[in-house]
Amino acid sequence: MNYSGGITFIMPNFAPMEKQTPTILVVNDDGITAPGIKVLLETMQQLGRVVVVAPDSPQSGMGHAITIGKPLRLDAVDLYEGVEMYKCSGTPVDCVKLAVNRIFKGSKPDLCVSGINHGLNNSINVLYSGTMSAAVEGAIEGIPSIGFSLDDYTQQANFEPCAKYVKAIATQVLEHGLPASTLLNVNFPKTADLNGIKICRQANGKWAEEFDERMDPHQRPYYWLTGEFQLNDQGEDTDVWALEHDYVSVVPVQFDMTAHHAISILNSWKF
Template sequence: MTKPLIFISNDDSVEAPGLRHLIDCVADMGDIIAVAPAEPHSGQSSAITVNRPLRLKECDSYHGARVFSVDGTPVDCVKLGLHAVADSRPDIMLSGCNHGSNAGNCITYSGTMGAAIEATMAGIPAIGYSLLDHSMKADFSRTVPYIRDITEKVLANGLERGICLNVNFPAGVDIEGLKVVRAARGYWSEEYKEYTDPFGKPFYWLTGRFVNIEPDDSATDEYWLARKYATVVPARADQSAIDCIDAVSNLLGL
């Protein structure tokens, strides 16, 4: 019997512990190809490289997985991996496990979810996994049973075409359970720290925090993550606001 083909990527780089953790979690579920950025690419969303060629390099295998790096973005990794590495269509695509949250509207900026959405647009069931801990020494151990259970169920049953899953885990606590919810609404309160380089010229470093405008809404991921639950948010690759077509047509007198 042919084993399922599992395609893995991330945005924290091919060297990130979260990538190795994800491979470890699913190593017995099928044949694995991992194609990840050579350098960290957090916050790259669905960016692609169009102004230069890409370099694909095979790295040392890990836990039976073939591992490759690309000097590009997470979406570059998915596109190039499907074109130049995978000999057949993957049965599932996993992205992560990300070092840091992709809850709330972080999905808009997330390279982790950008990679998952790219696979979704190619018709491949995709899941993005994230732990709410940015440390490269983050403890992913409590996520194992959840990653395995979710991945096994999606492998067995698939997902509706055009839908991917955004899964987030609380960090440093025993996980109380799993909730399927929507993304919390909010915005980034951004601040740019100004510094001066050795030549006396200013440069800026982005900082800030996510402001949740509905912290008491139990239908949201941020609500349950704060209460030690893992969350699953179904996300659509198609961003069309279909329910607004009539209203916009009326607005424009059409």
């Protein structure tokens, strides 16, 4: 099979939107009361009918965790006038699964957007991020999906400069669909003076951990996870580079984690 031919990628997996109001699932990992999800749902209301399903508490760093060993709660809440909203006791991925199975019940939404996250999810953070994992789960469910994140952890983060890009990117995805089994990871630098959009690859980087060791009142040690991001990539086509140069970074993400290039090497090994 010839994977380098263009035909696979010109044919989108998801049919372009009919000329009718799309339904948009909004999720996040910072919790249903976070300012970032309010900006996101308000922006999506300009594009279609919005349904919000978000965690009832902060779920940052939950990655692709799902809740197996205990039951989940899912309750309607009336937080913003006229918006269909549900809070969920589980992880961001649980939210997507519950939305698809219990709220949409088979009639899938036309778009799944996650965020806007308080804090970047570029480079390796795509793996740790509940925001991005919710979008990945949306894509696994066959829904065109996008995760949005801003380089500002605070509750006072200014999401206003992001809004027009969020709308533009979501509009394009509704119009074109996305290539099969892919989603988008969109990150915003912390500036009001954005230079536009760059399509990027995930930068090669990692967290250099430094656990902060403390003693509890009973003289038993405990540890807080801290660390510094370590960039191991000088490429000018990465999300880190784009963000450093005040661009909005857009990385297409896939959930096939196979290292296809390594298969032939392993086949040469003698087990």
